[in-house]
Amino acid sequence: MNLPIKMTINEIISHLLEAKKILLLCHVSPDGDCIGSLVALGRALQRLNKDVCMASEDKIPGSLRFITEPGEILLTNEITEKFDTAVAIDSGDMQRLGLIGQELFSKADFRINIDHHSSNPLYGDLNLVQPQRAATGEIILDLIFNLGIEIDRSLAEPLYTAIFTDTGGFRFTNTTKDTLNKAALLVGYGASPNLISHEIYENKPLGYFKMLALAFGRFTIDEKICYTWISFDEMAEFGLDFEASEELSTFAKMLENTKMSLVFKQKEENLVKVSLRSQNGYDVAKLAEKFGGGGHKQAAGCTINAPLDVAIKEMLHAAKEVDH
Ligand code: 5GP
Numbered sequence: 001m002n003l004p005i006k007m008t009i010n011e012i013i014s015h016l017l018e019a020k021k022i023l024l025l026c027h028v029s030p031d032g033d034c035i036g037s038l039v040a041l042g043r044a045l046q047r048l049n050k051d052v053c054m055a056s057e058d059k060i061p062g063s064l065r066f067i068t069e070p071g072e073i074l075l076t077n078e079i080t081e082k083f084d085t086a087v088a089i090d091s092g093d094m095q096r097l098g099l100i101g102q103e104l105f106s107k108a109d110f111r112i113n114i115d116h117h118s119s120n121p122l123y124g125d126l127n128l129v130q131p132q133r134a135a136t137g138e139i140i141l142d143l144i145f146n147l148g149i150e151i152d153r154s155l156a157e158p159l160y161t162a163i164f165t166d167t168g169g170f171r172f173t174n175t176t177k178d179t180l181n182k183a184a185l186l187v188g189y190g191a192s193p194n195l196i197s198h199e200i201y202e203n204k205p206l207g208y209f210k211m212l213a214l215a216f217g218r219f220t221i222d223e224k225i226c227y228t229w230i231s232f233d234e235m236a237e238f239g240l241d242f243e244a245s246e247e248l249s250t251f252a253k254m255l256e257n258t259k260m261s262l263v264f265k266q267k268e269e270n271l272v273k274v275s276l277r278s279q280n281g282y283d284v285a286k287l288a289e290k291f292g293g294g295g296h297k298q299a300a301g302c303t304i305n306a307p308l309d310v311a312i313k314e315m316l317h318a319a320k321e322v323d324h
């Protein structure tokens with residue numbers, strides 16, 4: 001397995017070194033892994049004097065702004081240029097790039113797909129997909145090493161954030177010796193574990209705790225499936241962006257004696273984002289795939305186009321049907 005990966009890395013590097021205008025894209029509802037990976041790769045390529053554009057379909061959540069400079073990441077709807085190379089980062093399938101993101105990706109002369117989701121259908125002209133990696137940030141770190149770029153704090157901080165967030169603060173089963181070694185290296189290059197942990201898990205507005213209190217009060221356990229929900233009206237009432245509800249899934253999976261947790265987050269009237277987590281090795285990516293989503297065995301997501309109560313009913317029904 002090593003040889004093809006090494007060959008792919010070499011091919012990607014030689015392509016990036018020849019490219020003139022490069023577009024880097026992350027997935028919708030961007031998280032720490034995709035933003036951290038995007039910023040680190042973008043900055044690394046800029047050091048090689050490449051014309052790089054970093055873009056996101058959705059705006060960057062407040063808790064991740066500390067790893068970006070103002071104006072560094074554009075919104076996809078602000079882009080009018082054409083690119084010879086586009087790189088999709090941490091996006092398990094092409095739809096994850098968003099409507100405009102997908103179009104920009106498709107229009108580029110050459111497309112590179114860098115990801116760590118096992119369900120990735122290898123939609124690029126070159127695909128560097130390593131499901132054994134805890135975070136796409138780990139893959140980007142390898143690429144940056146191979147590009148021969150010196151790592152300083154401006155690269156170490158976003159990369160550490162990528163690994164830190166996708167491992168739930170080094171707690172999830174995807175945390176390996178290699179993950180921790182990479183994190184330690186990044187600390188050596190200037191990433192501060194305390195500062196990053198503070199920015200990600202602390203520093204929250206009061207409305208955030210009121211939202212948690214409401215969603216915690218709704219925790220329901222049905223056939224060992226724990227679920228809760230939050231509506232967009234409620235999020236607005238607490239003065240929160242949609243992204244602020246992302247962490248609910250981390251709490252829902254803390255309940256004892258459950259097999260799976262489901263968090264329903266209403267994004268629009270008839271659009272519900274579901275975050276699925278499994279506690280005992282059950283493959284939630286398969287369940288998410290039934291609704292057009294995907295992800296990892298223990299953490300997956302999907303979007304259901306229906307009112308909140310209908311989405312909850314449909315997903316619970318499908319979750320109960322699966323053989324644990
Ligand atoms: P989350 O619930 O935190 O949004 O996502 C959990 C995992 O599933 C992440 O690895 C994320 O990239 C993936 N994921 C979330 N939503 C989707 C989706 O709609 N499609 C696919 N393919 N993956 C998703």
Ligand code: MN
Pocket residue numbers: 033034090116134135136166
């Ligand atoms: Mn990721």
